Amino acid sequence: xxxxxxxxxxxxxxxxxxxxxxxxxxxxxxxxxxxxxxxxxxxxxxxxxxxxxxxxxxxxxxxxxxxxxxxxxxxxxxxxxxxxxxxxxxxxxxxxxxxxxxxxxxxxxxxxxxxxxxxxxxxxxxxxxxxxxxxxxxxxxxxxxxxxxxxx
Amino acid sequence: xxxxxxxxxxxxxxxxxxxxxxxxxxxxxxxxxxxxxxxxxxxxxxxxxxxxxxxxxxxxxxxxxxxxxxxxxxxxxxxxxxxxxxxxxxxxxxxxxxxxxxxxxxxxxxxxxxxxxxxxxxxxxxxxxxxxxxxxxxxxxxxxxxxxxxxxxxxxxxxxxxxxxxxxxxxxxxxxxxxxxxxxxxxxxxxxxxxxxxxxxxxxxxxxxxxxxxxxxxxxxxxxxxxxxxxxxxxxxxxxxxxxxxxxxxxxxxxxxxxxxxxxxxxxxxxxxxxxxxxxxxxxxxxxxxxxxxxxxxxxxxxxxxxxxxxxxxxxxxxxxxxxxxxxxxxxxxxxxxxxxxxxxxxxxxxxxxxxxxxxxxxxxxxxxxxxxxxxxxxxxxxxxxxxxxxxxxxxxxxxxxxxxxxxx
Numbered sequence: 001x002x003x004x005x006x007x008x009x010x011x012x013x014x015x016x017x018x019x020x021x022x023x024x025x026x027x028x029x030x031x032x033x034x035x036x037x038x039x040x041x042x043x044x045x046x047x048x049x050x051x052x053x054x055x056x057x058x059x060x061x062x063x064x065x066x067x068x069x070x071x072x073x074x075x076x077x078x079x080x081x082x083x084x085x086x087x088x089x090x091x092x093x094x095x096x097x098x099x100x101x102x103x104x105x106x107x108x109x110x111x112x113x114x115x116x117x118x119x120x121x122x123x124x125x126x127x128x129x130x131x132x133x134x135x136x137x138x139x140x141x142x143x144x145x146x147x148x149x150x151x152x
Numbered sequence: 153x154x155x156x157x158x159x160x161x162x163x164x165x166x167x168x169x170x171x172x173x174x175x176x177x178x179x180x181x182x183x184x185x186x187x188x189x190x191x192x193x194x195x196x197x198x199x200x201x202x203x204x205x206x207x208x209x210x211x212x213x214x215x216x217x218x219x220x221x222x223x224x225x226x227x228x229x230x231x232x233x234x235x236x237x238x239x240x241x242x243x244x245x246x247x248x249x250x251x252x253x254x255x256x257x258x259x260x261x262x263x264x265x266x267x268x269x270x271x272x273x274x275x276x277x278x279x280x281x282x283x284x285x286x287x288x289x290x291x292x293x294x295x296x297x298x299x300x301x302x303x304x305x306x307x308x309x310x311x312x313x314x315x316x317x318x319x320x321x322x323x324x325x326x327x328x329x330x331x332x333x334x335x336x337x338x339x340x341x342x343x344x345x346x347x348x349x350x351x352x353x354x355x356x357x358x359x360x361x362x363x364x365x366x367x368x369x370x371x372x373x374x375x376x377x378x379x380x381x382x383x384x385x386x387x388x389x390x391x392x393x394x395x396x397x398x399x400x401x402x403x404x405x406x407x408x409x410x411x412x413x414x415x416x417x418x419x420x421x422x423x424x425x426x427x428x429x430x431x432x433x434x435x436x437x438x439x440x441x442x443x444x445x446x447x448x449x450x451x452x453x454x455x456x457x458x459x460x461x462x463x464x465x466x467x468x469x470x471x472x473x474x475x476x477x478x479x480x481x482x483x484x485x486x487x488x489x490x491x492x493x494x495x496x497x498x499x500x501x502x503x504x505x506x507x508x509x510x511x512x513x514x515x516x517x518x519x520x521x522x523x524x525x526x527x528x529x530x531x532x533x534x535x536x537x538x539x540x541x542x543x544x545x546x547x548x549x550x551x552x553x554x555x556x557x558x559x560x561x
Binding site: 140142143144146147150 | 170171172173176532546550553554556557560561
């Protein structure tokens with residue numbers, strides 16, 4: 001997330017970040033709760049679950065909660081639970097938006113990096129989507145339905 | 153695009169219109185078995201030569217596999233596979249209880265003596281006898297193979313498996329061959345022409361036909377169409393061609409061809425080149441020689457309203473699109489020239505039942521099957537608003553697909 005930042009820019013960003021830690025099993029936030037921060041995992045692991053379905057397990061260096069910052073409404077779109085004791089960096093969303101409003105270079109670089117992360121996630125999502133639509137027509141049963149529709 | 157790629161192209165087009173899904177598409181396109189063998193023989197001069205032989209068995213969901221055996225220097229694994237799949241679709245369109253196969257030997261047979269050809273054929277049978285058979289895979293004549301070659305195959309196979317005339321079709325009449333086999337493809341073309349006539353209001357009688365190729369397919373088509381009252385305005389063969397807008401005297405043309413070995417130089421018309429023939433003023437064009445003669449640019453100049461594909465893949469896919477845009481009706485190879493394999497089927501049936509049909513029975517049954525196939529294809533074309541070729545592939549995929557589903561994987 002902080003790729004390409006100079007030392008000064010990193011310090012600038014650190015000034016709005018707070019280091020925190022949490023124990024295994026602790027909930028960081030619930031799906032639907034107001035989102036007020038982006039979180040960078042420094043150590044440990046975090047499970048991301050939406051509507052009961054596990055989306056990912058994030059480890060060291062991962063960023064999450066970015067949707068609360070960039071998305072509309074600012075609500076958490078998934079639940080984050082600590083899987084392995086974590087140390088993390090919490091960046092306050094309002095303060096970050098303040099930096100953005102001032103055209104702060106560090107904040108802009110971070111947004112660019114976040115956009116890259118999100119575009120990778122979208123790509124993976126597209127692949128999954130294609131795989132799942134393919135699956136629907138894979139069976140002989142589905143094929144038989146198609147053949148019946150064509151009624152030769 | 154090669155003719156091999158063309159088959160895959162048409163199959164995919166139909167499969168995507170039916171929306172069968174990628175994995176079913178792969179299931180249907182992939183061959184059951186591809187065999188490559190080395191065929192070594194001793195030539196008459198004592199020299200040893202080794203040739204590559206192939207047999208590709210594409211699909212057997214609908215029955216034993218059926219397809220020709222060709223002797224040609226350009227035979228290879230890819231082309232053989234493509235032609236094998238074409239046989240799967242063709243036998244399905246005519247509703248014969250067969251799957252598709254194809255094979256051949258990469259050899260120039262004109263450089264071999266008859267004895268060498270016999271040794272080559274027998275040696276090839278030695279190497280594939282365990283994968284062919286009356287209920288497995290039944291070869292037939294193709295490019296540069298003839299009834300004599302089929303007789304050798306039958307004899308050699310029978311040495312391993314006992315008397316088995318049904319292992320191969322296209323045999324000589326005197327050795328379990330069927331009457332009407334030689335003229336079968338040409339006759340099938342006539343029956344399709346009659347069906348089309350009914351549909352588009354262009355009766356064979358008085359309609360002007362141009363026929364490219366005067367071999368086994370073209371010559372019989374010309375004779376039968378002439379007997380049906382059609383006007384043959386142009387024909388050609390490898391040596392040259394002849395045209396007459398008022399109609400050629402077909403019996404005299406046959407006399408000339410018998411005497412000289414070619415239609416070239418027939419005095420009942422004026423000389424005519426291949427491209428000139430393909431684009432001449434006629435109602436129905438029958439390309440009955442090589443694949444790929446009707447290219448995009450030639451197709452734009454064709455004046456016929458109907459193209460009957462006597463040969464395999466005479467139209468390139470690009471030409472096919474041009475015809476579709478121009479409203480020229482193309483009757484695809486897998487329907488139009490299926491008369492040959494249909495009478496091969498009759499030969500197999502006669503062999504299995506130890507009976508001999510007279511020619512009337514053969515032609516009556518052939519007409520019935522060709523007519524039914526045309527009606528099914530035309531029906532899909534009408535109701536789904538698809539070209540005849542796509543409709544034929546849809547019908548074939550449907551039939552092969554149903555058999556596959558019923559049998560299970």
